[in-house]
Amino acid sequence: MNTEVFAARHIGIAEKDLSKMFGTIGVDNMEQLIYETIPDDIKLKETLNLPKGISEHEFLGHIQRLSEKNQIFKTYIGLGYHESLTPSAIKRNILENPGWYTAYTPYQAEIAQGRLEALLNFQTMVSDLTGMELANASLLDESTAAAEAMTMLFELRSRQQKKDGAVKFFVSEEILPQTLSLLKTRAIPLGIELVVGNHETFGFSEDFYGAILQYPGKSGQVNDYAGFVQNAKDNDIKVAVAADILSLVLLTPPGEWGVDVVVGTTQRFGIPLGYGGPHAAFFATKEEYKRNIPGRIIGITKDTDGNPALRMALQTREQHIKRDKATSNICTAQVLLAVMAGMYAVYHGPNGLKYIASKVHAQAAQLAKILESYGFEQLNSCYFDTIKVKVGNSIALREITEGHGINLNYIDTDTVSISLNEAVSEDDLKTLALCFADAHGIKTHNAEPVPTEGIIPETLKRKKPFLEHEVFNSYHSETELMRYIKKLERKDLALNHSMISLGSCTMKLNAASEMLPLSWAHWGNIHPFVPLKQAQGYQEMLKALESQLNTITGFAATSLQPNSGAQGEYAGLMVIRAYHESRGEGHRNICLIPASAHGTNPASAVMAGMKVVVTKTDEKGNIDVADLEEKVQQHSENLAALMVTYPSTHGVFESSIKHITHLIHENGGQVYMDGANMNAQVGLTNPATIGADVCHLNLHKTFAIPHGGGGPGVGPICVAEQLKPFLPSNPVVETGGNNPITAISAAPWGSALACLISYGYIKMLGAEGLTNATKAAILNANYIKDRLKGKFDVLYTGERGRAAHEMIIDCRPFKANGIEVTDIAKRLIDYGFHAPTVSFPVAGTLMIEPTESESLAELDRFCDALLSIRQEIDEASADNPNNVLKNAPHTLGMITNDVWEFPYSRQQAAFPLPYVAENKFWPSIRRTDEAFGDRNLMCTCAPIEAYAEV
Known part of the structure; x- marks a missing residue:
């Protein structure tokens, strides 16, 4: 094994495991599996035009050198962004954990x-x-x-x-x-x-x-x-x-x-x-x-x-x-x-926050008093942390401040604003004052901070206390905070415990080498509105990532601005809208969406001012082409777009896709491809090849940004040549196309810091590694499908009986035994696994996606768990709901209770298979009562008496 090849660390399947997996699936090799999974007419003819992957050591050296191209100034631009101090205890125990x-x-x-x-x-x-x-x-x-x-x-x-x-x-x-x-x-x-x-x-x-x-x-x-x-x-x-x-x-x-x-x-x-x-x-x-x-x-x-x-x-x-x-x-x-x-x-508590806020405000008042003593006019009658100053010649001042490594907000030729923050020291105030003195030609000056009362009038001062709950008044030492964070962490099942096989969500490895640079100051401490020359490291990385994504999708241009998948959907549709308007066809407002689409698709279309027309799916779960053709003809004069997920939400590479996209184009529409399932495409096919015009990519799925418990996400859009001019802009820093739509998110490049992760993922895997990762994802899904054969029915497969990178198993027949899909999801917790996606896109089903990062041993543990649960289902009866599935999950409190009134053993409840005992995860509560919570909505930390009422 070449220990320098990142793909060997990222892809979980070892070479020695392939023969067993191929035997289970019934193929001779990987090429046969891919042939039977992906339609011939959309397969890429050439390998990805990307460099060879580099080692983790090489990447960390590369990203360090790149970071040094960013210049770290003391930045007082404000406009919604301020330097802050991340407590080391939070950085180490949460951000890096x-x-x-x-x-x-x-x-x-x-x-x-x-x-x-x-x-x-x-x-x-x-x-x-x-x-x-x-x-x-x-x-x-x-x-x-x-x-x-x-x-x-x-x-x-x-x-x-x-x-x-x-x-x-x-x-x-x-x-x-x-x-x-x-x-x-x-x-x-x-x-x-x-x-x-x-x-x-x-x-x-x-x-x-x-x-x-x-x-x-x-x-x-x-x-x-x-x-x-x-x-x-x-x-x-x-x-x-x-x-x-x-x-x-x-x-x-x-x-x-x-x-x-x-x-x-x-x-x-x-x-x-x-x-x-x-x-x-x-x-x-x-x-x-x-x-x-x-x-x-x-x-x-x-x-x-x-x-x-x-x-x-x-x-x-x-x-x-x-x-x-x-x-x-x-x-x-x-x-x-x-x-x-x-x-x-x-960590800081109410008193700590008061100290920080009061210090920031006092420093702003001190600076205002110093500058006024130099003859500058401070224009804000009341302020918190930002003063607005008439300077006479902001261009001259800018030369001086930038020479001292300082950024201000230059409002116009004679006015600036200065926003202070918790990281400002007394020396920083002195340097600021020195810059203004030099700008006014003041040779002798006093920049010593002077005791200054705040200038907030009584009518605007906060009177009511805040953060009185015990949690904000208990963990102010690092020891206590560290233990509190660990206490919470132990209650959560994350990817560092076991596979999370969520269909459509792609919970893959988030490699440590991809994550480490997020903690580095030269990446973390850059304001989004600094001059571009101060962010050359970022600019080089972001442009390279855009180029990488262009290559992977086959498209002409990329905008990294959307900071979630749903924002990417909206951005893509707004770009299509702008394109139609530029051609004098602003009346085109019909968006066709298959019934199986993600719920964000119709919601995004409505937000973009489009009217949603739903198309049917056939008995095999594919787009009903006849119904689509009928609706295309019916709405041809006003057709704006088709939104399609590929492979489908049902986990199938639909063979009619090129016919579908051609049909849309013939009738004046554009094709938007939802990139949720891009993990099955990279290196084997791409959105441009299937005939799409724009797609969004979930960088927090296919491209390894971690889900973080439900966020952050990044959802860039990649577009064909005709849509390139309309990519979104920003009012402060120029970005986007030649005829751009207005902003999609606040920052010019969205969540730029998180983009480092995907850049590293692509850089380290390279063309071959990316393609092999896709193949492994397809292999793993088909292995699970065939291991479960005969015990769980897979709802949809391709024409040759293959799944894409995910599949849907049907749990509805188990209702005869009184078992619902939710019971299976909760029982999986007892086996140490997070449930797959429940009841989407079909009610009563589980959608399973193993990703490429999992080993054969983990895949087998997961399959063993499901097969064991299948046996438990057979033993269940609708007449007697007191069974191991209906009572799942089983907590430590249940297992250690002196009273045990269940008709099965503690062993079966908590340790149903031998592997569970080696790495047991205990849920901290039993099943939640959703209806009770919605009827009695409490959404803040309540007094302890309120918990007693619950």
């Missing part, structure tokens, strides 16, 4: 109680600081959260009959520029009219339904919005506020004014800048909007024994259920970053 970053979205609550508690802490922190009743478990960034607020309030108009026709939305001119750009993107297809202006002179009228304010404003001014909000309420206009979370430690929370939504980012709670992300946004609102709030909400319920339990609440709001009726396409969060931000609040 696979127990946290390899976990999946907590749909199986019984094996996710640690993450759920951490997210409940996050929600409590946000609710307390904003003064709102309810917060979700994070969104993607501040700008997209603001856009979600705008659209949620738009949907709420129907509650007020006289507002049904209101389409105007007021946007304060103090809004961040990237947020304004994104609001424009979201507003256009929905028919929302943005009116940008001064909140003090704005005139309310009946054609407005909502407004959004920035607190503090983009240049630092802190306004008292209480009067504006009252006037808005008097005129039945709902108000959202984009707020800086650290400022809310000292400032009156917007909830006290009676606003409807508060959004923002928690980046400055210990999250690296990372050239724009990933960061966890927050979204807080009133409880009356709980069924409208986008994203995920963590709630408190009880388990089978009546003990307190956590789970994702109100899931009937989610797009995978409501589809084209959903008000948002959000299917992910920024869980890993939200966990870190929440833990930052746990």
Whole structure:
């Protein structure tokens, strides 16, 4: 074995295992399996035009040299991004810990109680600081959260009959520029009219339904919005506020004014800048909007024994259920970053946060006083951390500051703003003062910090306490925090314990060498709006990644801006929309979507202003070509796009795909390919070859970015030549095509820091490794399929009987024994496995995807578990629900209880197969009561008495 070949570390199947696997499947070699799986007319004729893979050692040296091309300045640009200090205890125990970053979205609550508690802490922190009743478990960034607020309030108009026709939305001119750009993107297809202006002179009228304010404003001014909000309420206009979370430690929370939504980012709670992300946004609102709030909400319920339990609440709001009726396409969060931000609040506590916020504010006041003593005019009458200064000649000042390694926000030729942060020292203040003195030609000056009272007036000072719950007042030493984090980690089953075989979610290895650079300062401490010359390492890496993805997809250009798969879907459709409009065909608004599509597909299409027409699937699970042809002809004059997942959501390479894409093009439409199943394509076929025009790629699936417990994600779009001009832009840093749509996310390159992972994955695997990884994924899926043959029916296969990289097993026949698919999912926990995808895309089924990273031994353990469960199903009876499946999962408390009233042994319950005893995972709760939790919604850390009531 060549120990320098990364593919040998990433791909789990050893050469010696192949003959056994081929024998089980019934093929002679890998070439025969691929021949029988992928239609001939879409196979690539040549290998990927990518360099040979490099070793992990070589990659780490390469990425180190690349990082040194980034220049680390002291950056005071602000505009929603601030240097923050990640406590080492959080960096080491969460960010760098696979127990946290390899976990999946907590749909199986019984094996996710640690993450759920951490997210409940996050929600409590946000609710307390904003003064709102309810917060979700994070969104993607501040700008997209603001856009979600705008659209949620738009949907709420129907509650007020006289507002049904209101389409105007007021946007304060103090809004961040990237947020304004994104609001424009979201507003256009929905028919929302943005009116940008001064909140003090704005005139309310009946054609407005909502407004959004920035607190503090983009240049630092802190306004008292209480009067504006009252006037808005008097005129039945709902108000959202984009707020800086650290400022809310000292400032009156917007909830006290009676606003409807508060959004923002928690980046400055210990999250690296990372050239724009990933960061966890927050979204807080009133409880009356709980069924409208986008994203995920963590709630408190009880388990089978009546003990307190956590789970994702109100899931009937989610797009995978409501589809084209959903008000948002959000299917992910920024869980890993939200966990870190929440833990930052746990570690510092309310007093620590007050110290940090007060220090930042005092330093801003000190700097203002020093600059005023030099003769500069400070323009903000009230500020928290950002002062706005008239400098006379900002060009001259810029030469001086950049010479000292400092970035300011240059508003115009004679005005700058300076945003301070928790990392600013007294020496940093002195250097700033020195730069301004030099700019004014002051030879002798005093830059010593002077004791300065804050300048926040009493009317805007925070009066109410916050973070009073015990969790925020208990873990302030590193020892205690480390143990608390470990306590939570032990409650979660992540990829570092066993295979997570989730169909459509591709839980593969997130290699340590891919992850290590995320902790390096030269990657983490770069503001997204610095001059490009300071981010040459990032620019080189991002351009190389775009080129790699172009090669893999066969397309002409890539935008890395979308920071989730759903955002990628939306971006792709908006690019198609712009393309049609450029050709004078803006009337094209019909989007055809197969019935088997992901729920995000129809939700994204509606958000892009398109009308969804669903096409049928046939009895084999493929697109019903006859039905598609009929609907294409019916809507040919207005056909905008087809959204198709390939291979299909059913795990099949449909042989009619090129006929389908040709049909769409013949009738004036474009083909959008959902990249969720790209792990079955890389190196063997590609979206361009099947006839697509645009695809999004889930870098957190196929390209090894970890799921992080439900986020971060990156969802770039790759496009054909005709769509290249319309790739999204950014209002601060030039990016995108020649005729770009407005922003899709806040940062120019989205979650740039996370892109390092996919860049490393491709760089180390190289052309051959990538192709072999795809082959291994297909091999592993077909091995599982054939090992389960005769015990579990696979619903759909290709024309030659093969699965792609995933398959759906049918659990509906087991209802005759009283067993539901949920019972199988919960019983798998007792065997040490996370359940495959439950009841998607077909109710009563499990969708299994093993990925290429798993070894034959792990595949066999998983198959042994399912076969053992199959025997348990045979022994179950609908007449007697007291069985090992219905009672699963079994906790340590059950097994060690003095009372055992079950008709099976403790051994069968907890250790059903010998391997389980070697590495037992204990769920911390029994099954959760979902209905109880939704009826009694609690989404913040409650007093202990409230838990007793549960």
